[in-house]
Every structure is written in structure tokens, then in C-alpha cells.
Amino acid sequence: MKNLSLYLHIPFCVRKCRYCDFLSGPADEAARQRYAKALCREIRAAGEFCREKETVTTVYLGGGTPSVLAPVQIRKILDTVRECFSLEENVEITMEINPGTVTEEDLRSLRAAGINRLSVGVQSFRDDELKLLGRIHTAEEAKDVMRAARRAGFSNLSLDLISALPGQKLEDFIFNLEEAAALRPEHISVYSLILEEGTPLARMAQEGQLPPLPGDELDREMYHETAKILARHGYHRYEISNYAMDGFESRHNSGYWTGREYLGLGLGASSYFGGVRFRGTASMGEYLGYYGEKDLSSVKVEGTDFSSISQEGTVFADAPREEMEQLSEEDRMAEFMFLGLRMTRGVSENEFLERFGASMEDIYGKVLQRHLAAGVIERTDGRVFLTERGIDVSNAVMADYLL
Ligand code: SF4
DSSP: OEEEEEEEEEOBOSSOOTTOOSSOBOOOHHHHHHHHHHHHHHHHHHHHHHTTOEEEEEEEEEESOGGGSOHHHHHHHHHHHHHHSEEEEEEEEEEEEOTTSOOHHHHHHHHHHTOOEEEEEEEOSOHHHHHHHTOSSOHHHHHHHHHHHHHTTOOOEEEEEEESOTTOOHHHHHHHHHHHHHTOOSEEEEEEOOOOTTSHHHHHHHTTOSOOOOOHHHHHHHHHHHHHHHHHTTOEEEETTEEESTTOSOHHHHHHHTTOEEEEESTTOEEEETTEEEEEOOOHHHHHHHHSSSOOTTOOOOSOSOOSOOTTHHHHHTSOEEEEEEOOHHHHHHHHHHHHTTBTTOEEHHHHHHHHSSOHHHHHHHHHHHHHHHTSEEEETTEEEEOHHHHHTHHHHHHTTOO
């Protein structure tokens, strides 16, 4: 049995935040119901496609805002997962929720349905910042939902913050960090704001309607303060942007960074399975057309790389895809390096040798020497990892591992 992670995409939100370019948006109840039903159909087809050769160790419901679906719909989706896949006994089942979309009763129902970890999109504890971002909730509502989650029985909570907001000063950001730590979630993620092209926030910046964005120097200062302040509160950094109390690192995301296979189900979700990366259609019409009401029994595989799958599994294999790419050995080596280096424990030289039959030194000797000389990596006890200086320029460092 191989280990597998499942990602389930729920592409609905109450309304679009100003900075967001994810595949998500508002929808009415009828559309949400059709989608939930189609997703269950896809889960069944994917279960057949895998033919029970995998043990699912983590399930992640992301979005969008999965908590826009009713708890009963989430339960149906999870029941379908349990029916169609073998789940590890202590499987981690995370669901993203946003303040303003769940009541305490909803949270109790979600806990009873099997969700055992919540990732709460808080982003800021200042109402002016939340307003600027176009979030639907206040800081007080964010605190309320964290407390309600505890009362509902959740013992594994993660909280997301965004740093480097327009006009944000160091002390504003430190206030957010302190507020977050005071709520004692087991896990905190902090990402710098990126102005994605085409979003309302990017347009506002172009039109001069936003206070100035913190420059690189302040952005890095916020980053270094994050590690310092959260360490004082008992959180260690285990990945460039992620901090956890001991034993509460995200198992799901750690799978992405260590090359574990995963199936992404739902609109536009990405997968890595059998050495192939693929992404489902991002067209809702196409998705519902395929997994919706029509009879799927006649679907046939044409020109896919998956030749030895069951008839029912062909429904999943032949689904509409946006991208499909068989990774070469070089691609897999590069991914091993640049995904693994995101984690503070870095990459193991032995594991590299075991996976690829070649030493890291043989493949990357020159790059490693250059990075060691520049002080952006360290090489200790058979592991290679980024230094603090390396983290500050991580994108450039990691790009050097592309073959
Ligand atoms: S709640 Fe999340 S996914 Fe939805 S619009 Fe806001 S940032 Fe995007």
C-alpha cells in the first residue's frame, strides 16, 4: 500500500476578496448542490482509478471557502471518500473555513462528520486591513470562530495571516502576530501579500488608490519578526511560511514538499500521481457536464498514460484536463530539491541517492559549492538546508536546482 493524499476543491466563496486570484467565486444553492454531487461522482471514479492500492493519510478540503457548503454536504463528501478509499486510522482531515461562514453548531456537525483540523482564514486582526482586503468578516468575528471551534471539540487549529499589506507598519503586523498567538492555534501560516495581476487590489495600486506597499526591506523585517515572536510563543518554523507547535506540522502540506503522491479532485484541482502531474478542467460547465447527471459508463480512455486501470477508473482517467505532464527524472530531482528546501530540515543526501540512484554531489555538486560559498545553504549530517540568508533569497536559490 502506498501513501496518498487527497485534495478536494470547493470553489465557492460568499464574495470575492480584492486580492484573490484563486479559482473561486459566489454561487447559488442550486449550483453548490450540483457541484457537491458531481464531486462525489468524481471521488467514486477516482477511488476506482486507484483500485484501493493506496492508503489515504491526509484529506484537505480547500477552496474557495469550503464552509460555504452546508455541513450535511461536507458529510456526504467525506462519507463518499471513506466508501471509495482506504483511510489510515489517524488520517488528518483538514477543512479551510472563513469567519462569517459558520456557526458553532455547524462546527460541531463538521467535527462529527470527521473533520479533525481546521485552517481558518483570518489574515489580519485589524478591521481597516480586513476591509481593504475585501474580507467579509471583522477581527472580532475571527476570534469568535476560533473560540467556537475549540468549544466544538477541535484540538488542531491553524490560522492564516497575510503580511506586507498596503500601508502596514511593522507594529501593525506585530499586533496581528500577537493577537494570533494569543488565541493559541496549533499552527500559523504567514504569507506576504502578492498583488496578482487582474485583481481589484492590483488595479487599485496601479490607479494610486492604495497606501504604499511595504518595500522589500520592511517585508523581510516582518518575516524575521514573525520567526522571533512566534518562537517566544512556542511555535517553530518548519517551512518558509509555516510555524507550528511541536507535533502539529501540517501533514498534508508536508506531503507536497516531500513529493508524496496526491489526487486533487474538484474544479481545476492539481494532482501528482504515478509520476504524472495533471490538472482538472477549470471550466465549471465542462466539469458539471462530465461528472454531472449523464451516464458515465460509456466513457473510454483515449491517449492517456494510464493503460492498466479498471473500466470504472477510466471515467477518472479520461476526465477533461487542462494540463498533463509526465515528469522526467531531471524534473523529479529538481522538485525534490526545491520543494524539500522549503522545509527547515531541508533535503537528505541519502534519500536523494535512494530515489535517483545518483548522489546529490554528482548531480548538483557545482551548484551546492556555489551556494555554500555564498552562505545561502548549509550542509550538515547528510542534509542540505537553507540558511537565514538563503531563505531571504529563496526563489533565486531554488531556481538554480532546475536541470
Ligand atoms: S475567501 Fe479565500 S478563496 Fe475566497 S475570495 Fe477570499 S481569498 Fe479567495
